[in-house]
Amino acid sequence: MDTLETRELRYFIAVADELHFGRAAERLGIAQPPLSRAIQQLERRLGVTLLDRDRRGVSLTGAGEVLLQEGRAALDATTAAVRRTRRAGGADGPGDHRDRLVLAVKAGAFHELLDKLLDAYAAEPGAAEIEVLPSGTCEQEEMLRDGRADVALMHTPFNSLAGFESVELMTERQVAILPARHPLAAREMLSLAEISDVPDLPLARWARHGTYPPGPGPEVHDQTQLAQLIALGRTMTVFPESARTWLWDEHAAVPLSDAPLVSTHIAWPAHSRSRALAGLVRTASRL
Known part of the structure; x- marks a missing residue:
């Protein structure tokens, strides 16, 4: 069987994070025996050993390392799909279908650029509502991946743009x-x-x-x-x-004479097909 349930992924990721069945069960709010059985059933279905168990504790196998990485990405994608779908349906209930974009920005950075971008985009016909969501250092990546944000202003070399589409807006010391x-x-x-x-x-x-x-x-x-x-x-x-x-x-x-230059990019998930997002990116590119 080539399918996995989100429940199975959540169970496995909890055990992989804790490397302890008891702590993982407590984190999940379930008893330890059914958690152990669920992981054993998952291993049988996949035909691989995900966890090595001995008297010293629990450790990930090579296959377990792969599932941990891929499983996190899959759960993030599922969570992101739910959040973005709800936003697309309207923030104020089923009858409200106004476009809304959540823009993640690093708290305290590039006020002038952000002000120009928001003012220029608001003047566009049919502009969507923009919710600006300040975030901590390097949190914009996570917010894009898990759907808390639709688009972000990100800094390189501090933020990774891997897996995102982006346009460079400015470079500064x-x-x-x-x-x-x-x-x-x-x-x-x-x-x-x-x-x-x-x-x-x-x-x-x-x-x-x-x-x-x-x-x-x-x-x-x-x-x-x-x-x-x-x-x-x-x-x-x-x-x-x-x-x-x-x-x-x-x-x-x-x-600072020898600090690397910092480039500001507007970035968004590579698979996005949002017309409101495309309009915001066009406005940012013109700026």
Whole structure:
């Protein structure tokens, strides 16, 4: 049999993530015996061993690694289909069929570009309603893949455009954002090496997938917290130059001489056939 049920994929992914049947069962809200039986039945149907089980615990086989990767993508696609179908049917109920697009953007970035894009698109005949959804660092990819967003403004090299269609809109340099009263704020230019090891001003650490990179800097959850910590002289960060638009008087932005250039792209799922999305992309390309 060449078909899989979404329930089977959810069960397997939970076990593969936890590598423990008891924790996976608790996460799923079911008892452990039926979960174990479901995984065994899945292995028999597929004719492969997905999990190695011994007294030391549970580990993924090569086949299990493949199913974990492919299964995640399949569940994301199913979830995305449900979300986008509901949006296409109207946000306010079955009788409301207004076009609506969800645009994911990195919080605090490219205000000027976003304002121009939204104003220009709103002036187009038949323009759809645009819901702007600010997101954390690098979350736009996940939001496009799981259907929370229809389109996104993404940065390379920080965001991956793999699997998406995209159009490059602008390229800019990066700047260090630091307290205005700090001695480094008076510099005309800084290097990455110079800001990587400042004892009294460690780089902020952003969460990604629930974890933080190692280092002495504070753990930052959102832009407001970051702005306040910089103003208090507790941290600094690196952003594209367009972030100057949200700086406070207590902040300074100093260009970085050796940081890679950042390109902003408008990106969308490769399979999308939305006319509203096509119109937004055309407007963005003209800008």
